[in-house]
């Protein structure tokens with residue numbers, strides 16, 4: 001029987017979430033959720049490390065938790081204690097890190113209250129503010145354009161999305177006029193005074209450094225002329241960074257994310273040069289130079305199968321700069337293609353994640369920060385009551401432009417012509433766009449019965465597409481790994497409350513410094529990303 005349509009379920013009293021009791025969790029009144037866990041009146045009872053965490057799915061709050069007979073609850077002070085800049089949604093691919101998605105909206109800028117002002121609001125007002133912010137996101141206004149500046153690369157990673165899409169490494173580079181039209185697409189979409197993001201992707205973007213320089217200069221000029229704002233990011237393999245390029249990134253506030261797959265053994269299994277030689281030593285050296293010169297470092301790892309040394313790799317990243325706390329990192333599971341993570345792999349990787357969580361709980365107890373986005377994202381979302389109805393902005397607030405000017409929902413879809421969305425000459429294909437707008441987490445099975453839906457947003461559309469041939473149906477390995485990450489994050493959330501009655505400074509948002517606006521005299525936005 002479908003629990004949602006069960007007469008027993010419908011007859012439940014409308015108790016407030018905080019009034020949920022053990023008795024209410026009698027067998028007769030339990031709703032079974034997508035992962036087999038249970039909820040009553042929308043409050044899920046999650047279990048991790050012997051702790052019960054009671055989480056109200058729609059209100060998106062942790063109601064209480066319990067260790068043995070000892071009960072804890074979050075207090076209003078907990079929200080006050082969280083760094084106010086840690087807002088927004090995230091993306092599994094590191095493409096669309098938290099905040100950048102929303103940076104395209106004026107409303108988002110307005111959300112970035114000075115810390116004191118945010119703290120002066122009541123707990124309820126803070127929650128209402130966060131919800132308003134995320135309602136704005138549902139307007140689907142374009143705010144990010146990814147430029148797939150080339151399809152050439154000096155690496156030959158086995159899991160590369162170019163390979164997944166059946167694209168050979170070619171020598172194509174985006175012509176300047178296509179790049180300029182892509183910038184115009186963004187500028188046109190922004191409201192008066194609004195902010196947008198240009199993201200450089202490839203291939204390896206720094207193989208098209210001259211084009212990147214042109215785009216930054218052109219977008220800056222157009223932003224100045226129109227009174228709008230544009231910020232920039234680049235995802236790079238890191239191998240071509242040198243003093244000049246690092247200085248250029250600093251001068252132009254281009255936020256850099258470097259791909260490095262964990263420790264040497266994990267990285268060099270698949271991330272190799274065209275010659276077949278490993279890339280780890282070079283990239284780590286360049287990354288540390290970047291850290292030294294730019295003052296921050298953001299690393300992103302792709303996890304392929306169980307041989308990836310997840311615990312050791314992430315623990316190593318956590319120690320890269322000792323107490324300076326300037327290195328942020330996250331891992332993403334490769335769920336499609338020949339090196340993808342299977343259910344059996346996931347079991348081992350989940351154990352790794354549990355061991356990592358234990359190590360980092362000890363760090364928290366010593367007053368150190370956590371800088372691992374996989375755990376900090378659910379913590380931040382819980383602290384701020386931030387709901388994520390979509391996994392990302394793909395096809396709605398974000399599009400990617402191929403070297404030839406074709407528009408796709410995001411960089412991973414480039415070359416997937418079934419989902420092409422027009423081109424920079426003719427603009428969006430409205431029909432395809434609607435499919436992404438409709439792909440909201442409450443509107444599809446099994447997400448509408450999943451307790452983690454507002455942390456997740458329904459999974460990566462690309463992973464869904466390559467698993468099921470449609471963007472809606474989910475990837476079950478993702479669901480298993482993701483829900484586990486959220487549980488670990490919520491466990492840490494409750495630990496922080498137990499330690500401090502709050503979490504001042506303990507959570508790092510995992511995103512490095514804020515990029516600033518690249519526009520005439522426009523003030524730099526206090527960017528969340």
Ligand code: SF4
Pocket residue numbers: 034441446447448450451452453454456457458459474475478479480482483
């Ligand atoms: S895709 Fe996300 S929201 Fe949907 S069932 Fe899986 S974990 Fe839950």
Ligand code: SF4
Pocket residue numbers: 091092093094095096391392393394409410411412459460461462463
């Ligand atoms: S659909 Fe694209 S942008 Fe969205 S999470 Fe997947 S890879 Fe990232």
